[in-house]
Amino acid sequence: MRGVRASVGAAALLLLGACNRHQSALDVFGDEAATVRHLTIIMLIGAIVIAAGVAGLMIAAVRAPEGKLTLKGGMRLIGWLGGVLPVVVLLGLLLYSLPAMRPLPVARDDLRIAVEGEQFWWRVRYQPPGSPPVVTANEIRIPVGRTVQFDLTAGDVIHSFWIPGLAGKMDMIPGRTNRLIVRATRAGTFRGVCTEFCGLSHALMAFDVVAMEPAAFDAWLANERRPATPAADTAGGARAFAANGCTGCHAIAGTGAAGLIGPDLTHIGSRASLGAGTTPMTRDALVRFIKDAPAVKPGARMPAYPQLPVQDAQAIAAYLESLK
Known part of the structure; x- marks a missing residue:
């Protein structure tokens, strides 16, 4: 019974995970994902039908009177249900799914x-x-x-x-x-x-x-094609950004910052998250990332700046936040 409860609990957790609407293969918003979901449902139905058939055969075999099941009958059953039927089913699924494998057509002006x-x-x-x-x-x-x-x-x-x-x-x-x-x-x-x-x-x-x-x-x-216009009161942050070497890794269109090592920051203030989905885009999150990026994101190539005064980090954060 413990094993059954554990299996039921694991299945429930999987179903709950599928309820996530912003990152779910079941909550589709694209043509290809809709096709994949449709094929998944078809295969799931097929698997349930096959499992039900196997369970029915097992029950029939257990309840059959002694002597009713013969070697010849058993071999015939294995041949049809274990050989012919799987080939027919798999071939049918292949033919049904082949059109879905064709990629969407793309034009030169897409x-x-x-x-x-x-x-x-x-x-x-x-x-x-x-x-x-x-x-x-x-x-x-x-x-x-x-x-x-x-x-x-x-x-x-x-x-x-x-x-x-x-x-x-x-x-x-x-x-x-x-x-x-x-x-x-x-x-x-x-x-x-x-x-x-x-x-x-x-x-x-x-x-x-x-x-x-x-x-x-x-x-x-x-x-996005236009350079971002920072707020007038963030000039100190722009100077701190350049003075602390940030321009060596990051680019900001319309300024002298042309680094290619790190992310382009031209319109960073309009993004919803910071650090590739790590934290929401807030002033405090920017300050933490500027001061010690590896603490927020282990292994990040951006080094920590423990020597950077908090006031400079806050000024840089305000400057970046205004780039929209």
């Missing part, structure tokens, strides 16, 4: 988004047709109803890109570009994750996914 996995964050580059690329980090926005091609690679180790409600997983391999084609079907804010162990902060490597109506997306992308 939006392309290059995503590069780093330890432990995401470099994102929008490549709209006929326009210069737009670089950001740790957040992906896509237009509803439009086909989008993700060009996925990695800069250090193997990562795996997964937005559960949008599409299946895709590995990100250094030196190789894998392509994932998606189409969002409804607006909302969701969550993507890395599903390949990539180091100490693998579990802290997530990103926000915002599916937007096409007009809103176009307006957002147009704003």
